[in-house]
Amino acid sequence: MTRKACIIGGGVIGGGWAARFLLNGWNVSVFDPDPEAERKIGEVLANARRSLPALSDVPMPAEGKLSFASSITEAVEGADYIQESVSERLELKHRVFAQIQQASHGVPIGSSTSGFKPSELQENAADPATIFVAHPFNPVYLLPLAEIVPSAKSDAKVIENAKEILREVGMFPLHVRKEIDAHIADRFLEAVWREALWLVKDGIATTEEIDEAIRMGFGLRWGQMGLFETYRVAGGEAGMKHFMAQFGPCLQWPWTKLTDVPEFTEELVDLIAGQSDEQSGQYTIRELERIRDSNLIGFMRALKDRNWGAGKVLLDHDKRRRAAFHEAGETGQGAPMVMAHMQVLPGWIDYNGHMTESRYLFAASETSDAFLRLIGADMDYIANGHSYYTAETHIMHLGEAKLGDRLIGTIQILSSDEKRIHAFIRIQRGDEVVASLEQMFLHVDMKAGRACPAAPEVLAKLAPIAEAHKTLPRPEAAGRYTGERRK
Ligand SMILES: NC(=O)C1=CN([C@@H]2O[C@H](COP(=O)(O)OP(=O)(O)OC[C@H]3O[C@@H](n4cnc5c(N)ncnc54)[C@H](O)[C@@H]3O)[C@@H](O)[C@H]2O)C=CC1
Numbered sequence: 080m081t082r083k084a085c086i087i088g089g090g091v092i093g094g095g096w097a098a099r100f101l102l103n104g105w106n107v108s109v110f111d112p113d114p115e116a117e118r119k120i121g122e123v124l125a126n127a128r129r130s131l132p133a134l135s136d137v138p139m140p141a142e143g144k145l146s147f148a149s150s151i152t153e154a155v156e157g158a159d160y161i162q163e164s165v166s167e168r169l170e171l172k173h174r175v176f177a178q179i180q181q182a183s184h185g186v187p188i189g190s191s192t193s194g195f196k197p198s199e200l201q202e203n204a205a206d207p208a209t210i211f212v213a214h215p216f217n218p219v220y221l222l223p224l225a226e227i228v229p230s231a232k233s234d235a236k237v238i239e240n241a242k243e244i245l246r247e248v249g250m251f252p253l254h255v256r257k258e259i260d261a262h263i264a265d266r267f268l269e270a271v272w273r274e275a276l277w278l279v280k281d282g283i284a285t286t287e288e289i290d291e292a293i294r295m296g297f298g299l300r301w302g303q304m305g306l307f308e309t310y311r312v313a314g315g316e317a318g319m320k321h322f323m324a325q326f327g328p329c330l331q332w333p334w335t336k337l338t339d340v341p342e343f344t345e346e347l348v349d350l351i352a353g354q355s356d357e358q359s360g361q362y363t364i365r366e367l368e369r370i371r372d373s374n375l376i377g378f379m380r381a382l383k384d385r386n387w388g389a390g391k392v393l394l395d396h397d398k399r400r401r402a403a404f405h406e407a408g409e410t411g412q413g414a415p416m417v418m419a420h421m422q423v424l425p426g427w428i429d430y431n432g433h434m435t436e437s438r439y440l441f442a443a444s445e446t447s448d449a450f451l452r453l454i455g456a457d458m459d460y461i462a463n464g465h466s467y468y469t470a471e472t473h474i475m476h477l478g479e480a481k482l483g484d485r486l487i488g489t490i491q492i493l494s495s496d497e498k499r500i501h502a503f504i505r506i507q508r509g510d511e512v513v514a515s516l517e518q519m520f521l522h523v524d525m526k527a528g529r530a531c532p533a534a535p536e537v538l539a540k541l542a543p544i545a546e547a548h549k550t551l552p553r554p555e556a557a558g559r560y561t562g563e564r565r566k
């Protein structure tokens with residue numbers, strides 16, 4: 080059954096949460112008294128729809144239903160998870176929790192608060208055990224981090240359940256073990272922000288120069304290795320100890336303004352806002368969001384290719400989504416097996432306006448890789464030095480796949496022996512076959528670089544499937560040569 084998330088407060092962050100849950104197949108109800116909330120969420124959602132699916136070649140589940148409630152009571156009805164994202168005012172948050180807990184019981188209530196501690200949020204609550212901090216990062220629909228901060232009063236089961244829910248929607252719940260003001264990340268960001276305000280106020284750098292200093296250098300490093308791993312490498316062969324010996328003393332030098340905060344005057348606000356307008360005023364905020372999102376996607380996909388940092392979280396989420404498809408789909412024998420689900424993404428479209436030819440081969444690999452995993456020729460098997468290599472492919476293009484089409488890849492085993500699998504793959508839009516690929520896979524000893532028999536346990540899984548597929552009608556296109564007339 081489709082689950083329901085309830086979002087109280089639909090501004091920048093609430094809108095992002097709504098998009099994250101909806102695009103991951105949850106129904107979402109939002110309560111926000113702002114008459115503009117529906118329009119604003121619509122715009123955030125449009126950006127999310129354009130960006131989130133591009134993080135992966137595994138299609139998103141069917142989008143959930145979005146509804147706007149006229150009260151907190153209506154919004155929380157039937158919710159499996161509640162995320163509070165109202166303005167950063169403690170008394171407002173307390174009022175909201177009281178209303179939520181009058182209408183719902185035992186449901187996890189995460190708060191997006193950037194700075195309040197969970198024990199502060201829980202003060203006077205009817206059921207403090209279910210309230211905790213779930214602090215996300217903007218854009219919530221793309222960035223995986225959510226800092227999960229419980230207090231001593233929190234229910235450990237509620238926290239673990241919430242963490243699992245967040246993993247299901249592709250997030251990385253970082254369990255913050257001790258509650259402090261501003262958790263981990265904002266405490267850190269605050270220090271950087273403070274120094275930046277000083278640099279502008281003292282006329283040392285403009286907002287643009289500060290941004291260049293970050294995005295041309297250390298900002299790129301941070302996104303992939305963070306602070307400590309980056310500095311470990313910077314210590315040279317002697318690593319962190321040498322790094323600390325060399326740069327530790329500079330903490331005593333006047334390199335920072337320490338915790339001295341610039342006075343927050345109108346003049347300072349105007350100075351910063353004026354420079355920021357000059358730097359980026361040619362773009363609307365929505366345009367900047369789209370630029371940011373596209374950059375993040377390129378960056379995060381690169382991390383995914385390297386199975387590193389945030390890329391690992393994305394790979395894990397792909398794995399879960401694939402598994403969900405297979406739970407729902409056929410895995411049985413006696414019919415071509417549906418092994419892959421795909422969605423045609425913008426980057427798959429060529430100058431002819433349809434899916435580019437290399438993607439048909441990609442779609443076939445998604446299908447055959449899933450089949451090979453099913454029979455046990457998975458990454459562990461490969462790590463032990465054996466794999467199946469594709470020796471031959473014959474592709475027939477029978478239709479045009481278009482942007483956004485949902486495709487499936489099916490596999491039919493034509494024949495097999497201990498070294499070979501002869502397969503017929505169909506790339507389908509519903510029942511329509513848009514391409515077929517006849518392929519021969521050879522089992523290889525990777526070290527020796529030559530064909531060899533597959534492991535008995537792989538053959539044992541392959542054999543009954545191949546046997547069952549003998550009863551299937553042989554595809555007309557099997558064995559075709561290029562240029563042969565179509566019947
Ligand atoms: N903007 C950011 O970069 C981040 C903000 N946060 C946190 O997220 C929370 C929300 O911040 P933003 O989305 O930036 O603020 P925002 O100002 O964009 O949105 C707050 C929303 O709360 C609504 N609201 C006010 N009273 C309400 C009530 N009684 N019931 C329901 N909705 C109500 C407002 O109408 C508004 O739409 C804050 O706790 C903030 O600290 C967390 C991470 C990043």
Ligand SMILES: C[N+](C)(C)CC(=O)CC(=O)[O-]
Pocket residue numbers: 193215216217265268
């Ligand atoms: C500025 N901020 C404190 C609201 C920032 C955050 O809380 C997280 C973010 O997205 O940078």
